[in-house]
Every structure is written in structure tokens, then in C-alpha cells.
Amino acid sequence: MSNSMTQKIQDQDPPEYHLSLVTQQIRDMMNAALKSHDLKLVEWRTMQCLADEGALSVCDLSNRVVVERTATGRLVDRMVARGFVSKEQAPSDRRISRVCLQDAGRQKLDACDTRIKEARARLFAGLSQREITQFLNTLLVLQRNMDPSGSNDLDHLQAAARANG
Amino acid sequence: MSNSMTQKIQDQDPPEYHLSLVTQQIRDMMNAALKSHDLKLVEWRTMQCLADEGALSVCDLSNRVVVERTATGRLVDRMVARGFVSKEQAPSDRRISRVCLQDAGRQKLDACDTRIKEARARLFAGLSQREITQFLNTLLVLQRNMDPSGSNDLDHLQAAARANG
DNA sequence: GCTATATATGTGCAATTGCACACGTTATGC
DNA sequence: GCATAACGTGTGCAATTGCACATATATAGC
Numbered sequence: 001m002s003n004s005m006t007q008k009i010q011d012q013d014p015p016e017y018h019l020s021l022v023t024q025q026i027r028d029m030m031n032a033a034l035k036s037h038d039l040k041l042v043e044w045r046t047m048q049c050l051a052d053e054g055a056l057s058v059c060d061l062s063n064r065v066v067v068e069r070t071a072t073g074r075l076v077d078r079m080v081a082r083g084f085v086s087k088e089q090a091p092s093d094r095r096i097s098r099v100c101l102q103d104a105g106r107q108k109l110d111a112c113d114t115r116i117k118e119a120r121a122r123l124f125a126g127l128s129q130r131e132i133t134q135f136l137n138t139l140l141v142l143q144r145n146m147d148p149s150g151s152n153d154l155d156h157l158q159a160a161a162r163a164n165g
Numbered sequence: 166m167s168n169s170m171t172q173k174i175q176d177q178d179p180p181e182y183h184l185s186l187v188t189q190q191i192r193d194m195m196n197a198a199l200k201s202h203d204l205k206l207v208e209w210r211t212m213q214c215l216a217d218e219g220a221l222s223v224c225d226l227s228n229r230v231v232v233e234r235t236a237t238g239r240l241v242d243r244m245v246a247r248g249f250v251s252k253e254q255a256p257s258d259r260r261i262s263r264v265c266l267q268d269a270g271r272q273k274l275d276a277c278d279t280r281i282k283e284a285r286a287r288l289f290a291g292l293s294q295r296e297i298t299q300f301l302n303t304l305l306v307l308q309r310n311m312d313p314s315g316s317n318d319l320d321h322l323q324a325a326a327r328a329n330g
Numbered sequence: 331g332c333t334a335t336a337t338a339t340g341t342g343c344a345a346t347t348g349c350a351c352a353c354g355t356t357a358t359g360c
Numbered sequence: 361g362c363a364t365a366a367c368g369t370g371t372g373c374a375a376t377t378g379c380a381c382a383t384a385t386a387t388a389g390c
Contacts, residue, residue, distance in 0.1 A: 014285060015297055016191050017210075022304045023188040024231050026181050029311050045182075059368055066189050071347055073369065095355045095368045120179060123310050131303055132180055138292065138300045139187045145288050146194050224338055236377055238339065260338040260385045 026123065033119045037112050042067060042075060044116070047084060047109050050101040057096045084108055191288065198284045202277050207232060207240060209281070212249060212274050215266040222261045223252075249273055 030041045042065060049064045050056060056064065062072035076099050079085045084105030090096040101109075124132060195206045207230060214229045215221060221229070227237035241264050244250045249270030255261040266274075289297060 015301060016195075016285065016288060018301055018304050019184070020188050020192065021231055022308050023185050025308060025311055027185065030181075057368070066186055068348060069369080070349080070371085074346080077370095093356070093368085097369075120181065123181060123307055125310050127303065127306055131299075134296075134299060135303045136180060136183055138296055139183050141292055142187050142288055143190065145290050146190055222338070233378060234339080235341085235379080239376080258338080258386070262339075 029123070030116070030119060033115045034112060037108065037115075039108065039112060043079060043084075044109070044112060046072075046075060046079065047101060047105050050085065050099060051106065051109055055098040055100040057090070057098060059096075061099055079105070194284060194288070195281070198280045199277060202273065202280075204273065204277060208244060208249075209274070209277060211237075211240060211244065212266060212270050215250065215264060216271065216274055220263040220265040222255070222263060224261075226264055244270070 027041055030044075034041060034044055045065050046061060049061060053064075058073050058076055059069060061076065062069045065072065067075065076085060076087065080087055082104075084102055086100045086102055087097040088100060090098050127135075192206055195209075199206060199209055210230050211226060214226060218229075223238050223241055224234060226241065227234045230237065232240065241250060241252065245252055247269075249267055251265045251267055252262040253265060255263045292300075
């Protein structure tokens, strides 16, 4: 992806397609914003996760970043090679390798911060808090609707939606 | 992706991340719905495009389906191999190869139709037309905000948003 | 008409992904 | 305590992707 193709949305396109398109475009935009830092969005998100929550197992990371486990594992390895994170065996459970953000990674994050924030600000410009909340609530409904097991762990999202409103 | 990982959304996650997550989950769901038909979402979407709009060039298809051109080209080749579509040189412009939906492809689409519609209905269950319109309008704003060249071809999306409301 | 440029597509190659499987580690039931 | 299952991770492999480049065709400027 990552090109500025002129998307022509058609009226008959179903809503979920609009969603998918816009998401793709956001990803492209973010990737473009990060390109000068030689980072991809998943890499940035992974490190941001670690910055927010401290060391995590590969498995937890994969859940948080929404990437397959094996892919996450290899992603982490690549970032270890670049010195952004480290992997160390957890003392409590020897299966788990805790992924820890390193100083180099922290610096990378700091370097990207302005750019990401700018991009985000531009993206949501002109939308009121109320509209954003409404938007998140709708996303929440969609997520709920996809959940086969009824009422799940979605309280987080709901709380997030509320917090943003 | 395509697994039912328990995503734990955190309050501090920025809105665009929720968007990305839900989109990913929708994609997973749709892919799961199509799996028994041995189709992927992009393949389905590509054929649906052809069904809606008739024969298209690979280039147009790539714009409509939101996939890189080379990827689209090879995707089409695979579907030609499976007999779902055909490629024929356009008489007007010998560079262009028009991609045409074949009967086998049409049958595939028909076979998938119920499942897709069910999935879509479930996805948007409980949302009023007004809410969906609101949602599409917000998506439109996001798309506008990303557009560097000011007011562009987005009239389509706007019309779509209106039509859906 | 001829050259320069843009367009539509194909191809080679490296990178990434997902899946199936394997391994070591921990938890559970008895 | 031991067998068995569940878990976290790594690895091999096929499939897919994106990019850089190549080719053929069309269009524009002169």
C-alpha cells in the first residue's frame, strides 16, 4: 500500500468498506510520517506499548498490537537486532521472554512523538469531542456485534469511549 | 491475523487505534465467513467490484479494491488460474488488460452472498440509519483531513454518506 | 512526424506473514 | 510424583506483499 492512490468510493459500497478504506489510508499516512525515522507503524506501536505498560511477553504484545504471534516474535527479534528492545527470560516463568524497551527505543519514540501527534491532530481536526465519542461508541457496537460470546472484555473500550467524551 | 485473540483495548489508546483494531476484526470475521468458500476478502471484493461495475483494468481494480497495483495484478492472475475472471486486451488501448468476471466467478459470488449479507447484518445490528450516517460522515471527515490537496474527489464518499442516511 | 513524457502492466527480489509443527515449561488431576 | 494437558515461544515453508526496474503503448509538445 502506502501510495496516494486516488480512491473512488462509490455510493453502493457498504459501510464496512469505507471503514476499511479510511483505516488503510490512516495507516499509510502514519507510515509515511514514520518513514523518515525508518520505523513502521507496527514497530512504533509495539514500542509505544512497551513504553505505556512496561515489559511484556511476546504473547501479550501480540494481543496488544493486534498482530499474529509468530509475526510479533520476529518483529521483536528485528527490533532487538536494532537495539530498540531486549528480550530477557522471565524468572517466574521460564517459557516467557519479557520484551523490554531500551534507551535507544525510548529515544526513537521521543523522536517520533511530535510527528505522530501532529498527524493525529490533523486527522481529527474539526471533530468535536462529542463526535469522537460518538464515533468510538459506534466502533464499540461493531466490536460487540462481532463478539460471539456475548458480553466480554469490552468494558475497556467502553470506558475509553467515555473517557474520550 | 484471523484468530480470535482477546484484544484488550486500553483507555489511553488513541482513537485511530480503535479504528484500526475494529477494522482488523471485521476483516478477520469476513475472511472467516469466506473461508469455507476458499476465498479471501480481497478476492471477494475484487469480484464484487467486477460484478458491480463490469470489466475493469487492473489499474482501476487496484484503485477500487485498495491494493497495490502489482499485488492486484498477481491477485487477478491467480483468479484467472481458478477460472473466476479472464483478462483480455482492450481494443481501444493495447496497454490495458480488461478483467472480466466469468460465470464461475459469478457463481462463487452468489454462493458467498448469503454469508456476507448475514455477516454484515450482524455487524451493524442495533445501529440506526442515523448512527450509521453519522459514522460515515465522521469517516468522511477523517478522509478529508488526510487529503493534502484540499477538496478532492471525495464527493463520492459524501454522497455515499448521504445516501446511507 | 518525432521525441519526451505519462500510463498500464509485468518481473525479480527481498521482506513479511500465516500456518503447521516442534520444543521446553508450567499447571492440573489423580 | 507422574501423566496429561495447556501454554509461550521458535522454526520451516509456502504465499503474499512492496519496491525498483523493465517493457509496451499512448499522449503531448513542437
